[in-house]
Amino acid sequence: MGVAAARRLRLAADLAATGSRGVRRVSRWGEDWLLPEWPAPANVRACVTTRRGGVSRAPFDSFNLGDHVGDEPAALSWNRQHLQDVLGCQPVWLEQVHSSVAVQAAPGNRATADASWSETPGLACAVLTADCLPVLFCDRAATRVAAAHAGWRGLAGGVLEATLEALAVPAGEVLAWLGPAIGPAVFEIGPEVREAFLAQHPAAAAAFVPSANAGRFVADLYQLARIRLAAVGVHAVYGGGLCTFSDARFYSYRRASRTGRFASLIWLAP
DSSP states (O other): OOHHHHHHHHHHHHHHTOOSSSEEEEEETTEEEEEEOSOOOTTEEEEEEOSTTSOOOTTSTTTOOOSSSOOOHHHHHHHHHHHHHHHTSEEEOOBOOSOOOEEEOOTTOOOBOSEEEEOSTTEEEEEEESSSEEEEEEETTSSOEEEEEEOHHHHHHTHHHHHHHHHTOOGGGEEEEEOOBOOTTTOEEOHHHHHHHHTTOGGGGGGEEEOSSTTOEEEOHHHHHHHHHHHTTOOEEEEOOOBTTTOTTSOOTTTOSSOOOEEEEEEEOO
16 A cells, blocks of 8 residues: 555544544644544545645745645645645635635636535535635535635625525535634724625624724634624534634735645545
């Protein structure tokens, strides 16, 4: 058995053994993988990468998966192939533009969108982030999965709602998991951002606190996501709380504007 195959089998066992809350870190072979712990069906697989495990050089060191940040093409290619080899799935990458467009994941089709869904075993929905909020979805019957890239523009523009519409599953049957994003203690925004959310959901006021800078606020992306999901009937929401800015395991655009991207993926086991 080859090294990649052995790693894939070992990580597959970890993926299948996740529990019902939080996130679990798998650290081996000089790599870190984060596995959501939520009550997803047994054949739903999900994983979040970190900075460790690839071959990219600074400032993209070392497991950059973003192809738009200026990393060396050979390093990016190795990293993406390694991801696929270890996880044993086929990620479908998107051309992310902070939109509210959700598409069906299709191999070889690099759609301009910020969310995708899949009903094909082994075909992974994947989003790249470095402070924006990745949100993973599945249904309780394990027939469909989805992933959304939700920065504040995407959240305000309705990317989560668009993802749920594309998923075409009753809201009460949907589970959602919130991945690592910039935390509420450091995500400072202007008043126009706050107003954009309050105009749609007055309850969003609870997600904003005045910052130390007059006229500005700090925003809680996790709370904003939960408010919007609850408004459309999705209450089984898990995860949240991992701050990309303060946790050096993650790439963070606000911490260093020239940086890489980590991936959040979800798929149905073959």
